[in-house]
Amino acid sequence: MNRKIIFASAVVVVICSLLIIMPLLASNGKWTYLAPEDCQLIAMADNTPVVYNALQDKDKKKISEAVSGTFVENGMEVFEEGKAPMEFNYDESGRPDIVPSLKFKKITPENALADVSKEVFEVSYQDGEETKKAKIANLTLDGKTILASADPECFGLIPSPDHTKGIFYNEKGLWLLQAGKQGASKVSKDKYNGKSYNDLVNELKKKLTGSEGPAIIWWNDNPIFSPDGSKIVYTTNRDCVESGGSSIWLYDLASGEEQHLIRNTGGEHYRCKGWLNTKYIIYQKLARGSSQYFIADVEGNSQELKLDGEKPDILSVYSEMIAYTNESRNICVVKVDLENNPGSVNVIYEKPIEGVLRQTMPPAFSATRRNFSPDGSKLAYLYAPDSNETVRHLVIVDLNTKEETFLKEVPSKDRVRTVFYDFDWLDNERLLIRVSRIVDGMNEISSWVYSEGVVGDENY
Known part of the structure; x- marks a missing residue:
């Protein structure tokens, strides 16, 4: 009888152990x-990933406490008892810049963080x-200089794929930056058909008189x-004051010349979804509640792109491949x-x-490759299952073998519930x-590396 109890207990222990380790083994990763x-x-510079430590809620709370806990006495800055002092940079007026400087680091092949000089x-x-x-940073990375934004609150810098160039843009134009150099130069033209930005705004105001x-x-x-x-391909409405809508233009950085790529004909809106290669782009046409996708070459020749299903929505464009969802x-x-x-x-x-599907805003440099691996052989996406909308599952698909890996959460020792927030390849x-x-x-947000196809002890 005792032997049966011992054997049954052993079976229960084995089953429980398998239930604990099976989700990790099923992912076949580390x-x-x-x-x-x-x-x-x-940034991804020569296949080296570079990250910065973004602020999160707990950091902002500490900053708020530190600022509210300071006062000046006899010209000296004093921290209220119980408030932890923090280091600040100061602007020209002498006021503290409460946003700490970014710390740039690269992720090594051994999944460790290493400092990057800036x-x-x-x-x-x-x-x-x-x-x-x-604020912009010239980063030195393995003998190469690349550009990155040095301000966590600034999302305006659009870097080139190799990060040796970057642009700022607003409703008035484009400014170009070069890695290793300081400053930005305006590269867009100040007039269109002899009319300035202000001229066209005044024309549009007259046209919109009485509207909200x-x-x-x-x-x-x-x-x-x-x-x-x-x-650079971009959208503009400077040529659409009379018709309404927008058009797509192409700018050549070497020659400084720009050309109409997709012309507006009747008030429709156009928006580029990404480059398939150096010759072709995919763009979307929105008109009277309908949506269509087209492919155009750099000469402006276009052809409609047929995607299956009702109301397809493109997620990522990369190397002649498109990932999309439908109704x-x-x-x-x-x-x-x-x-x-x-x-x-x-x-x-x-x-x-x-x-x-849970699609978060991608970093600017990978906006069109968001879901694809660098060589395009794999796809990853997040979704909230119908069974529980408060969690997120991550699916990794090998596009060659069609094998899928399902990840539900990271291994945790303190048993605090964790939810996938975002990912990048x-x-x-x-x-x-x-x-x-x-x-x-x-x-609180923590960062992890998941290595596909690697079986071994989890490092946590």
Whole structure:
């Protein structure tokens, strides 16, 4: 009898152990705890990922407490008892800059963080009557200099794919930056058909008299670098004051010439969704409640792109591949037949999502490759399952074998509930995954590396 009890107990222990380790073994990968910070991926330079430590709720709370706990006595800054002092930079007026300087680090092949040296400078550009300033960093990375924003609150810098160039833009124009140099130069033209920005705004105001809509001219909106960084495609409405809507233009950085790519004919709106290669772009046409996708070459020749399902919504464009969803809640990956018929596609992967896709805003440098691995062989996406909308599952798909990996949460020793917050590809096998959890009423984000296809002890 005792032997039966012992045997039954042993079976229970084995089963429980299997239940604990099976989710980790099912992923066939390795988790590495990276940092108790929100590590935001900002650059991929020669396959080296660079991140910075973004502020999160707990950091902002500490800053708020530190500022409210300071006072000046006899010309000396004194910290109230119980308030932890913090280091600040000071602006020209002597006021403390309460946003700490960013710490740039690279993620090594061993999944560790290593410091990256930086040189921070400030650029100025006009925004209406106001002169705006932005902090930019020249980063030295393995003997190469790349550009990155040095201000966590500034999202205006759009870097080229190799990060050796960058642009700022607003409704009045484009400013170009070069890695290793300080300052920004305006590269967009100040007039269109002899008319300035203010001239066109006044024309638009007259046209809109009596309506509630604001009169806004976007000179260079939604700029996207070509894969080789030689050209920029952008949306504008400076040529659409009479018709309404917007058009798409192409700017050549080498020659400084710009050309109409997609002309507005009847008040429709156009927006580029990304480059397929250095010759072709995909753009969306919005008119009277309908939406269509087209492929255009750099000469302006276009052809409609047929995607399956009702109301397809493109998520990512990369290397002749497109990831999109539709009203049937399918996620699809197709490859465009650029060689024979640019308007046709071959389906690579399609699957219904048993939940709601969770697509967060990507970093500017990877806006069109958000879901694809660097070589395009894999796809990753987050969704909230119908069974529980408060959690997020991460799916990784090998587009060659169609094998799928489902991740539900990171391994945790303290058993505090964790939820996937966001992710980025580091290389073809590793993902940077941000995980959120609530501790003492505050949302804390930690950063992890998940290595695909690596079996071993979890490093946490």
